[in-house]
Amino acid sequence: MEGRIIRVAGPVVVSENLIGAQMYEVVRVGALGLIGEVIRIEGNCATIQVYEDTAGLRVGDPVSASGAPLQVELAPGLLGSIFDGIQRPLPILRDQTGDFIARGVSASALDRAIKWQFDPHARVGDRVEPGDWIGSVPETAQIAHRVLVPPNARGTLIEIQAGAFTIDEPIAILQNDGARIEIKLAQKWAVRIARPYARKLDPDTPLITGQRVIDSFFPVTKGGTAIIPGGFGSGKTVAEQTLAKWADADIVIYVGCGERGNEMTDVLEEFPQLIDARTNEPLMRRTILIANTSNMPVAAREASIYTGITLAEYYRDMGYDVALMADSTSRWGEALREVSGRLEEMPGEEGYPAYLATRLANFYERAGRVIALGTDQRVGSVTVIGAVSPPGGDFSEPMTQNSLRVAGAFWGLDTGLARRRHFPAINWITSYSLYDLRKWFVENVASDWEAQTADAMAILQEETKLMEIVQLVGSDALAEDQKALLQSARMVREDYLQQFAFHEIDGFCPPRKAYWMLRAILAFHRELMRAIKRSAARDRVIKTETPVAASNNGNESSRAQEPVPSKAQEHIAGEFTKSLEPGAMPVHPTDHSAILERALALPVVPEIARMKEWKHDEAEARGRALVDEIARAVGALR
Numbered sequence: 046m047e048g049r050i051i052r053v054a055g056p057v058v059v060s061e062n063l064i065g066a067q068m069y070e071v072v073r074v075g076a077l078g079l080i081g082e083v084i085r086i087e088g089n090c091a092t093i094q095v096y097e098d099t100a101g102l103r104v105g106d107p108v109s110a111s112g113a114p115l116q117v118e119l120a121p122g123l124l125g126s127i128f129d130g131i132q133r134p135l136p137i138l139r140d141q142t143g144d145f146i147a148r149g150v151s152a153s154a155l156d157r158a159i160k161w162q163f164d165p166h167a168r169v170g171d172r173v174e175p176g177d178w179i180g181s182v183p184e185t186a187q188i189a190h191r192v193l194v195p196p197n198a199r200g201t202l203i204e205i206q207a208g209a210f211t212i213d214e215p216i217a218i219l220q221n222d223g224a225r226i227e228i229k230l231a232q233k234w235a236v237r238i239a240r241p242y243a244r245k246l247d248p249d250t251p252l253i254t255g256q257r258v259i260d261s262f263f264p265v266t267k268g269g270t271a272i273i274p275g276g277f278g279s280g281k282t283v284a285e286q287t288l289a290k291w292a293d294a295d296i297v298i299y300v301g302c303g304e305r306g307n308e309m310t311d312v313l314e315e316f317p318q319l320i321d322a323r324t325n326e327p328l329m330r331r332t333i334l335i336a337n338t339s340n341m342p343v344a345a346r347e348a349s350i351y352t353g354i355t356l357a358e359y360y361r362d363m364g365y366d367v368a369l370m371a372d373s374t375s376r377w378g379e380a381l382r383e384v385s386g387r388l389e390e391m392p393g394e395e396g397y398p399a400y401l402a403t404r405l406a407n408f409y410e411r412a413g414r415v416i417a418l419g420t421d422q423r424v425g426s427v428t429v430i431g432a433v434s435p436p437g438g439d440f441s442e443p444m445t446q447n448s449l450r451v452a453g454a455f456w457g458l459d460t461g462l463a464r465r466r467h468f469p470a471i472n473w474i475t476s477y478s479l480y481d482l483r484k485w486f487v488e489n490v491a492s493d494w495e496a497q498t499a500d501a502m503a504i505l506q507e508e509t510k511l512m513e514i515v516q517l518v519g520s521d522a523l524a525e526d527q528k529a530l531l532q533s534a535r536m537v538r539e540d541y542l543q544q545f546a547f548h549e550i551d552g553f554c555p556p557r558k559a560y561w562m563l564r565a566i567l568a569f570h571r572e573l574m575r576a577i578k579r580s581a582a583r584d585r586v587i588k589t590e591t592p593v594a595a596s597n598n599g600n601e602s603s604r605a606q607e608p609v610p611s612k613a614q615e616h617i618a619g620e621f622t623k624s625l626e627p628g629a630m631p632v633h634p635t636d637h638s639a640i641l642e643r644a645l646a647l648p649v650v651p652e653i654a655r656m657k658e659w660k661h662d663e664a665e666a667r668g669r670a671l672v673d674e675i676a677r678a679v680g681a682l683r
């Protein structure tokens with residue numbers, strides 16, 4: 046039954062007489078047949094959010110219901126695709142309508158002509174249940190596309206054979222209570238509904254990102270969730286893209302949601318050229334891009350997020366580890382706010398709808414490591430990494446707050462660090478991860494991984510405290526070992542945490558290399574502290590030998606018990622007070638300050654700065670050699 050538009054407000058259209066339409070049903074709006082989705086039904090009126098530009102729509106224009114919710118098509122051929130928010134293939138749309146996509150175009154998400162080689166896994170006569178694995182298609186050289194019994198079908202296989210099939214041809218036939226069910230390579234799934242699984246598992250394996258600050262201090266699990274909030278220019282997009290390139294997921298789904306078009310263009314141009322270092326295959330063969338830029342209508346942002354997560358669940362069900370990157374979830378939040386405003390709903394915090402928190406929670410809950418449906422108990426995972434763009438970098442706003450409540454890892458980007466070009470600008474003091482992966486790293490990388498990362502974090506935290514003192518009274522107020530600690534902290538920051546995303550070798554750092562890098566820095570730190578202690582102890586020996594105390598003999602006996610300052614100590618104290626005076630020149634009165642200076646002049650220091658360039662397979666040998674050299678050179682300082 047056709048309805049008629051009675052109101053148009055931005056992306057929201059109200060239609061009357063759309064009889065029988067369901068919530069979230071897809072409708073075609075106006076003469077162009079713009080794609081929209083019913084988001085409210087009241088009496089005779091249906092409110093529709095339109096995924097395309099509504100300019101030119103008028104009261105009285107027709108609206109027709111499609112009878113189905115917003116669905117994606119699931120079949121071989123998804124990998125390597127570039128879709129818009131409602132799964133229209135962008136390259137094909139461009140061929141049809143040019144660089145600016147015309148409205149109301151429909152195009153099949155997948156190529157219907159390709160014949161895929163189907164190799165059965167189940168046999169005629171097998172009784173199969175939802176999720177059972179009945180055969181495979183080699184979708185790419187690396188990824189076998191497991192063909193599964195759809196979640197709503199079961200029965201006895203009465204036909205299944207090997208051969209070349211298009212996605213629309215039946216590859217198997219089931220019989221259930223006399224009903225014949227055809228199974229095709231293509232299935233559809235409504236994007237707002239999470240795909241079912243048998244059981245959720247505790248996540249226990251890290252998603253190795255190759256970014257030292259993340260893997261060492263704030264790791265995320267396969268099946269976990271992480272958010273990257275940060276102000277403009279703090280590195281969210283670079284972080285998402287770097288993770289999409291390097292994270293050790295089988296499949297990557299990259300959702301560019303409402304960000305500037307040129308960023309998405311970078312992805313669209315760069316990704317197809319990249320080679321996956323682990324498989325030597327083009328990276329696009331394990332990637333699906335969903336591009337929904339800021340100049341596309343806002344309502345489609347929500348669709349792009351749901352489309353992305355549904356595709357992720359589909360490959361999870363096959364038993365793969367999938368990573369979904371969403372840049373930026375804030376644009377989705379803004380779309381919700383705009384649509385909610387048009388609906389004249391009661392606004393919540395800062396104009397966002399009251400259901401913002403629930404929407405975000407429902408989305409992040411679709412992440413997880415699961416045992417899929419099916420008798421073979423495949424394990425797969427969906428990891429979600431969402432960028433958040435708080436206006437002005439203020440993390441107290443609703444999107445950041447509601448996201449961090451549901452996310453397992455929080456990688457807070459710091460505008461100050463980004464301004465100083467410390468990248469990735471992840472603030473090591475405010476960031477956190479709720480995932481305890483110490484056991485995995487201890488078992489799989491190094492037995493002292495946990496101890497080592499804890500030591501490094503302690504140095505960074507101590508640095509923060511000392512810097513407060515330095516800011517108040519200047520660095521000369523610090524004792525020698527404190528100055529040395531600041532140098533070690535600088536090494537941890539510059540030679541370990543900083544990682545240039547576009548560096549040929551250092552863009553990705555395997556944990557084993559990270560371990561040896563950190564071990565060298567910590568070896569330097571410990572040896573230096575020891576050298577300073579040795580020198581201080583020697584000073585004490587010299588001081589107690591000075592005969593100052595003897596001259597006090599015979600005076601008030603009670604005072605004789607008190608330690609008497611030595612000449613050297615008095616001298617230091619004098620210099621210390623002087624150094625606190627405004628405009629005081631820095632002074633280096635003590636003899637053991639020379640230790641720190643001499644240590645920093647050692648050739649091992651520039652060698653530490655060059656560790657990032659170590660080839661991955663040489664890192665361990667070079668790390669061992671450097672640690673030995675540090676022990677020898679710093680250990681020899683007197």
Ligand SMILES: Nc1ncnc2c1ncn2[C@@H]1O[C@H](COP(=O)(O)OP(=O)(O)O)[C@@H](O)[C@H]1O
Nearest residue numbers: 276277278279280281282283468469544545546
């Ligand atoms: N890991 C990194 N390595 C090198 N440069 C980086 C890194 N992260 C960010 N940058 C620099 O910061 C700029 C802004 O980053 P971008 O990701 O676009 O910020 P955002 O998405 O938060 O606005 C980039 O163009 C790049 O020059």
Ligand SMILES: [Mg+2]
Nearest residue numbers: 281282304308
């Ligand atoms: Mg960005």
